[in-house]
Amino acid sequence: MGKLDGKVALISGGARGQGAAEARVFAREGAQVVFGDIRDEAGKQVEAEIRAAGGEAVYVHLDVTSEADWRRAVNEAVSRYGKLNVLINNAGIVIPRVPIEERSEDDWELVMAVNAKGVFLGTKHAIPAMRRAGGGSIVNISSIAGIGQSLHQEPAYAASKGAVRIFTKVTASQHAKDKIRCNSVHPGPVDTDMLHSAMPEAEALQSRLLRVPLGRMAAVDEIVNGVLFLASDDSSYVTGSELVIDGGALAQ
Numbered sequence: 001m002g003k004l005d006g007k008v009a010l011i012s013g014g015a016r017g018q019g020a021a022e023a024r025v026f027a028r029e030g031a032q033v034v035f036g037d038i039r040d041e042a043g044k045q046v047e048a049e050i051r052a053a054g055g056e057a058v059y060v061h062l063d064v065t066s067e068a069d070w071r072r073a074v075n076e077a078v079s080r081y082g083k084l085n086v087l088i089n090n091a092g093i094v095i096p097r098v099p100i101e102e103r104s105e106d107d108w109e110l111v112m113a114v115n116a117k118g119v120f121l122g123t124k125h126a127i128p129a130m131r132r133a134g135g136g137s138i139v140n141i142s143s144i145a146g147i148g149q150s151l152h153q154e155p156a157y158a159a160s161k162g163a164v165r166i167f168t169k170v171t172a173s174q175h176a177k178d179k180i181r182c183n184s185v186h187p188g189p190v191d192t193d194m195l196h197s198a199m200p201e202a203e204a205l206q207s208r209l210l211r212v213p214l215g216r217m218a219a220v221d222e223i224v225n226g227v228l229f230l231a232s233d234d235s236s237y238v239t240g241s242e243l244v245i246d247g248g249a250l251a252q
Contacts, residue, residue, distance in 0.1 A: 001030070002028065002029035002030025002031070003029045003030070003228060003232040003233075003234065004026055004029040004030045004031035004086070004228075004231065004232055005029075005030035005031075006030070007030070007031045007032070007085040007086055007231075008031065008032045008033075008034070008077050008081040008082070008083050008084050008085050008086070009026050009031045009032070009033050009034070009085065009086035009087070009088065009231065010033075010034045010035070010036075010073060010074065010077050010084060010086070010087050010088070010122075010126065011023050011026070011033065011034070011035040011036070011087075011088040011090055012035075012036055012037070012062055012064050012073075012088065012089055012090050012091040012118065012122060013036075013037055013064070013090040013091030013092065014035030014036060014037050014043060014046065014059070014090065015035075015037035015038075015039040015040075015042040015043035015046060015059075016037075016039065016042055016046075016192075017192040017220065018090060018141070018190065018192055018220050018223055018224065019035065019037065019088075019090040019091065020035075020042075020046045021220045021221065021224045022035075022088055022090060022224050022227055022228075023035040023046060023050060023057055024046070024049070024050055024053075024055070025221075025224050025228060026086075026228070026231070027050045027053075027055025027056060027057050028053070028055060029228065029232075031056075031086065032056045032057070032080075032081045033050070033055070033056065033057040033058070034057070034058050034060060034073060034076050034077040034080070034081075035047075035057065035058075035059060035060070036059065036060045036061060036062025036064075036069070036073050037059075037061075037062060037091070038061065038062070038063050040059075040061055043059040043061075044059050046059065047059040058076065058080060060072065060073050060076050062091075064089075064091045064114060064117075064118030064119075064121065064122065065113045065114060065117055065118055065121075066121075067121050067125075070121045070122055070124075070125045071125055073125075074125045074126055074129050077129070078129050083129065083132070083133040084126060084129035084130055084133060084136065085130065085133055085135075085136045085137070086136060086137050086138075086139070086231045087122055087123065087126040087130070087136070087137075087138045087139070088138075088139050088141070088227060088231065089118065089119040089122045089123065089138065089139070089140045089141060089164075090141045091114060091118055092114060092115045092118075092141060092143075092160075092161075093110070093111060093114045093115065094111075094154065094157055095107055095110075095111060095154060095156065095157065096154070097153075097154040098154075099155075100155045103155055103156060107156060108156045111156040111157055111159075111160050112156065112159070112160050112163070114160075115157070115160035115161060115163075115164065116160045116163040116164060116167070119140050119163075119164050119167060120167065123138055123140075123167075123171055123182075126138060127175060127178070127180060130178070130180050131178045131180070134179060135178060135179025135180055135181075136179075136180050136181070137180070137181045137182075137183075137230060137231050137232075137235070138168075138171060138180065138181065138182040138183075139182075139183055139184075139185060139227050139230045139231055140164050140167070140168045140182065140183070140184045140185070141164075141184075141185050141187070141227070142161045142162075142164040142165050142168070142184040142185065142186050142242075143157070143158075143161040143186055143187060144186050144187065144188050144244065144246045144249055144250055145157055145158040145161045145162075146158065146160075146161030146162040146163075146164060146165040146184075146186060147162075147165065147186055147242070147244070147250060148250050149211060149249060149250065149252075152211065161186075164184060165184050165186070165242065168182050168183060168184040168240065168242075169182075169240045172239040172240030172241075173240060176239060181230075181235070181236075181238065181239035182239060182240065183230045183235070183238060183239060183240065183241045183242070183243060184241075184242050184243070185223065185226055185227055185230065185242075185243045185245065186242055186243065186244045186245065186246065186250075187218060187223050187245050187246060188212055188217075188218060188245065188246030188247050188249045189209065189212065189217045189218065189247075190217060190218045190219075190220060190223055191217040191218065191219055191220065192220060211249055211252065212246070212247040212248065212249045213247060213248030213249070213251065213252065214247035214248055215247075216247065218245060218246075218247060222245060223245055226243050226245050229243075230243060
């Protein structure tokens with residue numbers, strides 16, 4: 001038996017990296033998966049791979065800054081599979097670090113739109129469907145940037161991930177009555193295309209790893225295992241919590 005047997009899950013940012021891994025693992029663990037992204041070709045390829053492996057998944061176009069896209073994604077899950085039990089707010093972006101005084105307004109607004117507004121919109125539209133299903137689990141992917149190591153963080157990214165952290169607690173507190181749990185995951189550096197695009201120079205990446213006691217990036221599966229725990233009934237008494245998976249970075 002899988003950890004997500006009988007559950008329907010919706011995942012944002014699922015065309016590559018951690019989101020694609022979540023879609024694959026969730027399907028393997030028995031969930032019926034709807035996942036979305038703006039990278040349609042890559043997303044359809046992930047869908048084909050999951051189906052070829054015997055899983056049940058469908059890809060949808062999902063710009064997380066669009067309320068209409070979120071409405072369609074939730075409706076797809078409910079109309080196709082009859083309910084919604086799990087939401088993984090995974091989509092996010094990073095931008096090169098610059099001092100606050102050099103950060104443009106447009107860059108700030110883009111990061112906040114994807115990383116914070118996207119989580120709000122996904123949660124907003126998932127709650128009614130989860131309430132009708134008798135409850136559910138929302139997992140928001142934040143970052144250690146939303147908690148600490150502030151000297152080294154890109155300002156817009158850190159602010160957006162801090163917003164996700166607090167929004168998670170508000171959601172958990174206000175919707176426990178609906179049997180909806182909500183938790184945040186706070187990874188350190190993860191070996192994904194997004195990290196390497198933000199730190200294309202080996203020297204910069206190595207400098208970043210000096211702030212990780214374990215001395216390495218996380219493998220994607222090491223993060224996905226934590227997300228799976230929070231999505232599943234294994235964490236049935238966990239809500240409003242922060243799962244830090246950072247190789248010891250915040251312990252420094």
